[in-house]
Amino acid sequence: MTRTFHFDIAIVGGGLAGSLAALALADSGFSCALIDATDPATMRGAGFDGRTSAISYASARVFRRLGLWEAICGAGGEPDAEPIRDILVTDGRANSRFDRGGASPFFLHFDSRELGEDQPLGFIVENRRLRDVMFDAVDTAPGVTMVAPARRVATRFDRGAAVMRLDNGRDIVASLIIAADGRSSPLRAEAKIKTHHWGCGQTGIVATVAHERPHRGVAQEFFLPSGPFAILPMTQNRSSIVWTEREEAAPAYMALDDAAFLGALRQRFGAHLGELRLAGPRWSYPFAFTLAQRYAAPRLALIGDAARAVHPIAGQGFNLGVKDIAALADVLREGRDVGLDIGSLTVLQEYQRWRRFDSMALALGMDFLNRLFSNDLGPLRLARDLGMSAVGRVGPLRNFLMREAGADMGSLPSLMMAEG
Ligand SMILES: Cc1cc2nc3c(=O)[nH]c(=O)nc-3n(C[C@H](O)[C@H](O)[C@H](O)COP(=O)(O)OP(=O)(O)OC[C@H]3O[C@@H](n4cnc5c(N)ncnc54)[C@H](O)[C@@H]3O)c2cc1C
Known part of the structure; x- marks a missing residue:
C-alpha cells in the first residue's frame, strides 16, 4: 500500500546543493523532505567524493547564518577550512615567484590584504566535511525529513500540489518541488526544460598531496595547454589538485601506479613546496557545461x-548553487508572507529573474576563459599574457575580480549579505 506524506517543499537530490537548500528553507519555516537515491552512509564514506570546494566568503556567510560554519571549521578540534590568502595565476609555467624570486611578467596576483579587510578570498573545505556537517544538521533539524535511499520515479504537477512517487512505496505531496538532482537532472528533462549543453573535451583529475613546505594559504592556477592545473591550499600542509587533462589522455594518467603518477604530477606542480606525497586516492570527473533555459516551471x-x-x-x-538557495529562500519567504502559493509561477519567476541571467553570464565567462587558456597557440598566448599583465597593473580591476570571486557582487540575498 502506498503511504502519502505532506510537506511544503520536496527537494530531490541530497548532494551539496540539496542538503543546504533543505537547511536554509527549514530555517525560513518551511517543512522539507530531502530525497536521495543513495544511502547517506555511502555518501558520507571515504570513497564517495575526494574533491574540495573553494567556498567564497559570501557563501561562507550562508553557512555561518545557518549555524554550520563552526562545525565546518571544527571548533575546538583541527580546523577544516583553510583560508585562501592569495591567488596566483600563471600562464603555462610553474610558479617561480615564491621560491625563486623574479616574478613572471604574466603573473596575476590576487592578495586578500588589498581588500582592506581582515578577510580571506575564500576557504578550501573538503566536500566530505561539508557533507558530514550538513547531514548531521539535517538529522536534527526539526523542519527536515531525510528520505534516503529512495529514488523519485514519477512526478505529477497538479493545480494545488505536486505529487511525487518514490521507489520505496511512498508518495510525497508538496506545494513545490526543487530539482537538486545534478547536472543531468531527470526532473528537468521530465519538465521539458531545454538546456544548452556542450562538452569541453576535458577531464578533471583530482588528488590530495601532502608537501614538505607550507603553502601559506596561496592558491595557484597554472594554465597548461591541456587546461588549468590548480593547487588549492588545504589544512595540515596538504593541497588539493585539480588537474585538467584532455579527455582522451586522462585514463592513461589515472592508470599509472602511484610513483609514476606522482612523477607526472611533480612536472606540473613544480618544486616550490618541496617534497610531495600522495595523501589519498585519485579521482576523475568529466567536465562539460550545461545551462538550463528556464530555472522554474509551475511547482518546480x-x-x-x-x-x-x-x-x-x-x-x-x-x-x-549557494546563491540560488539563498535567493530562493528570500523569494519563497516573501511570497508566503504575502499569502501567495509558493509553487506558483508568479513566485518562481521572481527567482528565475534573479538567478538565471546572473549565473549564465558567469558560466559563459568561465567557458570563455577555459577556451582562451586551454591551448598553446602563439597569438592567443600573447594576447592573454598581455591581458593578464594589464589586469595585474590595475588595482581597482584586481579588487573587482576579487570581490566577484568572493561572490560579493550584484544583488545579494539576505543570507549572503555582510553582517552589520
Ligand atoms: C573537480 C571539480 C572541482 C570542483 N570544485 C569546486 C569548487 O572549488 N568550488 C565550487 O563552488 N564548486 C566546485 N565544483 C562544482 C561542485 O562540486 C558542484 O557544483 C556541486 O557538487 C553540485 O552539487 P549538486 O548538489 O547540485 O549536484 P550533485 O552533487 O550531482 O547531487 C545530485 C544528487 O541528486 C541525486 N539524484 C539524482 N536523481 C535522483 C532521483 N531520481 N531520485 C533521488 N535522487 C536523485 C543524486 O543521487 C545526487 O546525490 C567542482 C566540481 C568538480 C567536478
Missing part, C-alpha cells in the same frame, strides 16, 4: 548543477 524550481553545471576553472559551481 531548479538549483545547483541541475540549473547550470560549469567548469571548475574558477571554483564557482557550488557557490552559484
